[in-house]
Amino acid sequence: GQNIDQPTEMTATEGAIVQINCTYQTSGFNGLFWYQQHAGEAPTFLSYNVLDGLEEKGRFSSFLSRSKGYSYLLLKELQMKDSASYLCAVRDGNDYKLSFGAGTTVTVRA
Amino acid sequence: DTGVSQDPRHKITKRGQNVTFRCDPISEHNRLYWYRQTLGQGPEFLTYFQNEAQLEKSRLLSDRFSAERPKGSFSTLEIQRTEQGDSAMYLCASSWVDGGTSPLHFGNGTRLTVT
Numbered sequence: 001g002q003n004i005d006q007p008t009e010m011t012a013t014e015g016a017i018v019q020i021n022c023t024y025q026t027s028g029f030n031g032l033f034w035y036q037q038h039a040g041e042a043p044t045f046l047s048y049n050v051l052d053g054l055e056e057k058g059r060f061s062s063f064l065s066r067s068k069g070y071s072y073l074l075l076k077e078l079q080m081k082d083s084a085s086y087l088c089a090v091r092d093g094n095d096y097k098l099s100f101g102a103g104t105t106v107t108v109r110a
Numbered sequence: 111d112t113g114v115s116q117d118p119r120h121k122i123t124k125r126g127q128n129v130t131f132r133c134d135p136i137s138e139h140n141r142l143y144w145y146r147q148t149l150g151q152g153p154e155f156l157t158y159f160q161n162e163a164q165l166e167k168s169r170l171l172s173d174r175f176s177a178e179r180p181k182g183s184f185s186t187l188e189i190q191r192t193e194q195g196d197s198a199m200y201l202c203a204s205s206w207v208d209g210g211t212s213p214l215h216f217g218n219g220t221r222l223t224v225t
Contacts, residue, residue: 004152033213042114042201042216043153050211087152095166096141096207098214100152 004101006088011107012078020073020086020104028093034062034073035087037103043087047073075106083108114217116202122223123192130188131220135204142185143214144177145201146170153201159185160207192224 003025012018024032031050035043049055049064049071061074075082085105089098115134123129135142141160145153156175157167161182171177174192179185189196199221203214 031211042218045213045215048211048213089152096205096212097143097155097158097166099155100145102150102152 004088004090004099006086006101006104008102009105009107011109014078014080014108014110016078018075018078018106020075020088020106022071022073022088022101024069024071024088024090024101026069026090026092026099029066029090030093031091032062032064032071033089033091033098034060034071035089035100037085037087039084046086078108080108080110082106114202114204114215116200116217116220118220119218120221120223122225125194125224126191128188128190129192129222130186131200131202131222133185133187133202133217135184135202136215139204139206139215140182141205141207142179143203143205144185144187145203145216147199147201147219148197156187189222192222194224197222197224 006022033048034046036046037043047062049062054063059076064071085103087103088101117132143158144156147153155168156171157177159179162179174190177187199219201219203216205214206212
């Protein structure tokens with residue numbers, strides 16, 4: 001099974017940077033995904049890490065350390081539209097389903 | 111490609127009634143997943159299919175829940191004798207099997223309210 005932990009809430013100012021941490025314990029590992037979910041909408045895919053290191057995609061970056069069971073999502077140059085829930089999800093090594101954390105609600109203030 | 115579509119978007123039903131939801135995945139995807147999400151929580155895995163075969167069912171999926179994917183295309187999720195605890199957002203997702211790198215693409219969900 002999976003045990004995935006991430007902070008419940010974070011608040012930041014428009015234009016700032018926010019880092020959302022995720023720790024996981026898993027019997028197998030085949031990748032870590034970050035999703036963004038606005039209230040009442042579907043989760044949308046942001047990033048994928050399977051090897052250690054940093055993946056950068058525009059204003060969003062994601063980091064993975066497999067030995068530490070740790071990942072973070074970095075949101076730079078925050079915009080009001082970035083206010084959403086951010087979900088960390090782990091893919092087990094034995095199948096293709098994703099197990100999700102409870103999500104981190106990010107509120108961007110002017 | 112219109113993405114994953116789910117129908118209906120909202121369903122209000124009385125306790126004890128049966129409900130059925132439909133999911134149409136992205137056409138070239140061979141994997142289809144059902145998740146349930148309650149307020150303030152992440153999606154919880156229910157079941158998934160590869161083509162028409164149901165490969166795994168979560169312990170969360172009681173005997174009142176059944177899912178099908180005839181012909182490996184659309185899928186239905188039926189809940190019999192609904193209970194108030196079944197109230198949640200039911201999300202469908204699809205993906206391509208490619209060694210594990212393919213993300214899940216989610217539909218907008220069906221919000222079920224059991225009164």
